[in-house]
Amino acid sequence: MNLIVAVVAWFLNPANWQGPNGVPIRIGEHLLVSGFSLAVAALIALPAGVALGHSGRGGFLALNVANVGRALPSLAILAFTFPIALRAGLGFGFWPTVFAMVPLAIPPMLTNSYVAMREVDPDAVETARGMGMQGREVLREVELPLALPLIIAGVRNAAVAVVATATLGAIVAGGGLGRYLVDGMALQQYDRLLAGALLVALLSVVTEIGLSAIERAAVSPGIRAGIGRAESS
Amino acid sequence: MTPDEPLIRPEWLQTHALDVLQRVLEHLELTGIAVGVGFVISFALGLWISRRPGAYAPITWVTGILYTIPSLALFALLIPFTGLSLLTAEIGLVSYTLLILIRGIVGGIRSVPAEVREAAIGMGYTGNQLLWQVELPLATVVIISGVRVATITTIGLVTVTALIGQGGLGFFILDGIQRLFSTPLIVGATLSVALAVAADGVLVLLQRWLTPWARGE
Numbered sequence: 001m002n003l004i005v006a007v008v009a010w011f012l013n014p015a016n017w018q019g020p021n022g023v024p025i026r027i028g029e030h031l032l033v034s035g036f037s038l039a040v041a042a043l044i045a046l047p048a049g050v051a052l053g054h055s056g057r058g059g060f061l062a063l064n065v066a067n068v069g070r071a072l073p074s075l076a077i078l079a080f081t082f083p084i085a086l087r088a089g090l091g092f093g094f095w096p097t098v099f100a101m102v103p104l105a106i107p108p109m110l111t112n113s114y115v116a117m118r119e120v121d122p123d124a125v126e127t128a129r130g131m132g133m134q135g136r137e138v139l140r141e142v143e144l145p146l147a148l149p150l151i152i153a154g155v156r157n158a159a160v161a162v163v164a165t166a167t168l169g170a171i172v173a174g175g176g177l178g179r180y181l182v183d184g185m186a187l188q189q190y191d192r193l194l195a196g197a198l199l200v201a202l203l204s205v206v207t208e209i210g211l212s213a214i215e216r217a218a219v220s221p222g223i224r225a226g227i228g229r230a231e232s233s
Numbered sequence: 234m235t236p237d238e239p240l241i242r243p244e245w246l247q248t249h250a251l252d253v254l255q256r257v258l259e260h261l262e263l264t265g266i267a268v269g270v271g272f273v274i275s276f277a278l279g280l281w282i283s284r285r286p287g288a289y290a291p292i293t294w295v296t297g298i299l300y301t302i303p304s305l306a307l308f309a310l311l312i313p314f315t316g317l318s319l320l321t322a323e324i325g326l327v328s329y330t331l332l333i334l335i336r337g338i339v340g341g342i343r344s345v346p347a348e349v350r351e352a353a354i355g356m357g358y359t360g361n362q363l364l365w366q367v368e369l370p371l372a373t374v375v376i377i378s379g380v381r382v383a384t385i386t387t388i389g390l391v392t393v394t395a396l397i398g399q400g401g402l403g404f405f406i407l408d409g410i411q412r413l414f415s416t417p418l419i420v421g422a423t424l425s426v427a428l429a430v431a432a433d434g435v436l437v438l439l440q441r442w443l444t445p446w447a448r449g450e
Contacts, residue, residue: 003313072389072426073388073389073390073392073393073422073425073426073429074389074393075389075392075393075395075403075406075422076389076392076406076421076422076423076425076426077422078406079406079409079410079418079419079421079422080419080422082410082418083240083415083418083419086413160301163303164301164302164303164304164306165303167303167305167306168305168393171396171407171410172410178305181305181306181309182396184309185309185312185396185397190312190313193309193312193313194309194310194313196306196309197305197306197307197309197310198306198310200302200303200305200306201301201302201303201306201307201310204301204302204303204306205298205301205302208301
């Protein structure tokens with residue numbers, strides 16, 4: 001009970017909302033390192049997954065990358081990338097965390113975009129060809145819109161994993177919300193620890209819910225109407 | 234880490250061989266308890282869902298939220314109540330296995346073809362016999378693939394529990410980071426990945442042994 005009061009007091013204390021260790025800055029750092037890593041991973045994984053899925057080649061690779069990715073624990077990746085980043089003179093914090101999170105974010109996006117492209121209804125592709133669309137047009141006008149929701153689902157899985165794992169960046173002296181956890185644990189300040197844990201959990205859940213909403217919005221209007229949901233477009 | 238420090242010092246491995254073995258065993262113990270307890274809970278919930286399909290959505294919703302919460306945050310939330318203990322580690326680890334295992338068990342039971350179920354009912358199987366003698370054996374392949382994912386995930390997460398004083402091989406990773414000493418860090422990380430690969434292999438063999446009819450596929 002006292003602990004709950006202490007956590008509420010922590011959130012109400014204006015000092016915890018200001019300065020470099022304040023909540024807004026820490027959330028900003030967390031989102032910056034997560035967003036940057038996700039963007040780098042997306043630039044690699046999405047074109048590769050879409051290209052492999054479009055051509056139907058390399059399926060074994062695309063699907064197995066995901067399994068390998070799952071076997072690599074994030075702390076272990078961080079453990080590998082940390083000495084490498086230090087040796088490369090990139091310092092603590094940001095870069096080792098990015099190096100650890102890019103390989104974490106690639107597998108779900110690669111696998112999902114590959115599967116999404118493979119699962120596009122071949123009839124739709126054939127119809128498009130029959131209507132005279134060229135390869136590139138078919139990709140842009142038919143395959144990608146149909147594959148989009150599943151591709152975004154991959155981005156969502158990657159984003160949730162990255163936001164969660166960015167917490168570990170604090171172990172290698174990174175910023176972000178993990179700071180409250182690592183410092184709170186080290187200093188045995190349970191109010192800070194719990195406040196940090198709540199913020200991280202909240203940010204993950206918000207990421208999940210937000211991207212789920214985008215995923216639903218990305219369903220092509222024609223398809224949404226087709227499955228009976230009212231949509232007048 | 235000074236530039237002339239090698240990534241791996243072989244002599245460290247020689248002097249710490251016993252230490253490493255002990256941490257490997259601790260890692261396996263933490264994983265085994267988590268997947269074991271998680272499986273018992275998930276199995277019970279899975280059987281319940283097979284009778285009441287309406288319970289599936291709320292259960293996956295709750296376990297889905299648990300799964301979304303970052304591991305470090307979940308452990309941190311528990312520390313004020315259960316301390317830096319094995320219990321804290323296991324509550325966290327078990328809660329991450331639930332979503333994966335429940336999906337495997339329910340998905341496995343639901344993957345049994347309707348004709349098989351009807352044939353069994355036609356032959357006079359009662360509800361319980363149908364479940365234990367027909368549905369669960371046929372669901373084994375899917376159930377074990379859920380156990381494989383849960384085990385691999387747990388082996389990775391166990392390393393994080395080093396931060397709350399447990400950790401198995403995660404101890405070496407954390408130790409290496411804190412002392413800027415790359416040898417234990419790389420040994421810990423490599424062995425935890427190797428452990429995940431080995432555990433997955435063992436579970437594949439278990440699945441083949443339990444489901445001889447599926448071997449040809």
